[in-house]
Amino acid sequence: MNLREIATKCSKCGYCMTCPTYRIEGWETVSPRGKIQLALKYLNGDIEIDQKVAKDIFKCSVCGLCQEVCPVGIPLIDFWEELRRELVQKGMAPLSVHRKLREITFRNYNPYSGDQERRGEWADFEIKPAKTLYFAGCTASFRLQNLAKSTASALNKLGIDFTIAGKNEYCCGSPFLRTGQKDIVEKLFEKNFRYWQRAGIERIITSCPGCYRTLSLDYPKIAEEKGYEFDIEVIHTVTILDKFGVFEKADIAAKATYHDPCHLGRHMGMYEEPRNIIKKLGIDFVEMERNREQALCCGAGGGLRSQFPEISFEIGRQRVLEAMETGAKYLITCCPFCEYHLSKSAEKLGNKIKVVDLVEIAEKLISP
Amino acid sequence: MELSHSIKRVDTHPLQRVLYSQDLLKIPKFLERFVKHPICVVQPESDEEVRAVLKISRKYGIPVVPRGAATSAYGGAVTIKPCIVVDFTRMRKIEIAGKKAVVESGAVWLDVEKELNRHGLALRVYPSSAPAGTVGGWIAQGGYGIGSLKYGGIGKNIEWLEVADFDGIKKVGGDELKNYVGLFGTTGLILRACLKLRDNVRIDSVAIKTDFAKSIDLLDGAYHGVFVNRELAKMLGFNEADLLLLSYEGEAEKEGDKELGSRMWENRFNLFRAGREREVVFTEAILPYETAPDFLSTVDIPVEAVFTKDNVVFLGFIPVGNYYRAALKAIKFIKIAEKFGGRTYATGMLFPHKGLADYAGSYKKAIDPDSLLNPGKAVEGNSFSRMIKLAEMIV
16 A cells, blocks of 8 residues: 555545544544645654654544545545554554554454453353354453353354364454554454364454454565465355344333444445344334434544543444433444443443443344 | 634644644645645634634734535635634534524535424525535635526525624625625635525426527526536436536426436535546636537536526536646636636635635725735635636736
């Protein structure tokens, strides 16, 4: 990617100032437009970027809303990731917490300091070899194990023959790709990919949109760079549930709304599958004002939550308030990271809305 | 130092100052030396903070440059003297009372529209840059937009303005508005506007394949009318044909392609898409209805014509091969318009010499004798406008 060529395309129209981080921070150095202009000047050799501005460049959840609204079609998600990589190469990043997470992941193969040997402990069933792998991801393995259990149960109920990698599952590297630290991702890729090859994996199902994006979009590129053939189909759980799920009607009298995870929606274009499942479950459903392509981010992604928790939680607060405005009692999502962050945000607002994962609801209602 | 005691949000970071020295206008490298970085950027959150900035401005003789979203291409927010940039984007409150809305300067037009829609109301007019453009920014530039066919320019849709100058804050309305609308903040900083509204009646649109001259005969009864020539229609991803979009408050009164009409209406903010494949330079001119068809027949670039209550606003898109050649072509577009009795769309930093705001010269002197309010814009010349004057001679 030629950053300079891409930055030159910016018309400075300011439509990207709908950016949730800019709306909170308010300074041009945090706006996508401002960052593009600074990147252009930096790449032209007109300015030097200092630590303050490098930090501002990382004040972004890489949610992709800027790319969605950009009328000249600048591929901004890739642009931010590449720009961050450039800052890492020049020694201005990773920022302190991102560096710490990298160190933890180098040691533990996950950013939660979880014991890798116990990664698969959530599995309460016998693990047999199969060509389909359920890749739980770090959050479901170490923080939201119910999601991992529900997903496995759903796959079982649907008669899908699958296995899990347990201690041979490593962080996919998503948090590091989004924060410009590609070297560690290459290492994680090697660990995961070699195991998948050894185990003869042909298909991966994941319940985490971050993993889904990384395994289906980024891994094939890394494989190509390394001269490997990446011939593995990657699927998100909602696709399976939408395609094969037959459900009993949910016994939920209260209204529910749905939060589009950025990695599933804007990054991967998957908007209808979760809604189809919600419809099949017979849930009294109401959309938030900003939905699908225009959805507000939960605020957790792109390294924002770890490095800039105040901004991240302010975005989370805004999203929960938007959900509450619909009158819904349940906020459904299908991303463990969104669920985790929105739950914490809802907690700060007095738990007036319950954040739930779609897979967890759907699994209970799969018709035998 | 004194500023940071009086106002909460101040930034003096060198790169922040670089960003706040520019707006949508693309300034060629050799002219960048005429741009002076501001001393600092302030983001007032209240009238008191604006007052405090103006007090310091007068005390030390430092100019102030008001700024909204900086989405105008006339250089109104470009800083050409060391100054304080007053960024109004943190003043964005919207208050609705009856059929009027009092809106702070930094509110984004589309946010205002969405808020009004919740109350069954809608803006009469708004700019095609509504997703980013601010209320104060568009009023300061003046001009026409969506809805101007029925309701006229922005100036006709303001009940009153509250403005700040060195004497304090005042409310202006009626004939006095002309001393603020379109003057780029050179006579006072716009704090808030009371906007005239309409009921939020559903907009129904049709697209009609027709030429420009015939379009003029079809405008009766429409809320919004735009002609797009075939070159631009192609760039925007519509049919490759001369197209007229007619939008009505309520049921469409003319026969036409509803699907395409609805698509064109939905894309009314997406003119920048014309620059998707190739960079474009924008140029604008206003013409009387009588000569507009003859003007258009002399123009060979992608063009949109917005029909208004008073006249026709032409927006030309010049694909950039060589930037300087494109810029000269943009100037030529305006020169041709002038031959047909037209004029440039706005003044800003680029066209103060066109005399559009000359009527306000003495008012400016009385209000701002030291020329501290956005100096070198609208009513005063500057290095850029002198260069353009020279270029006009070449053209």
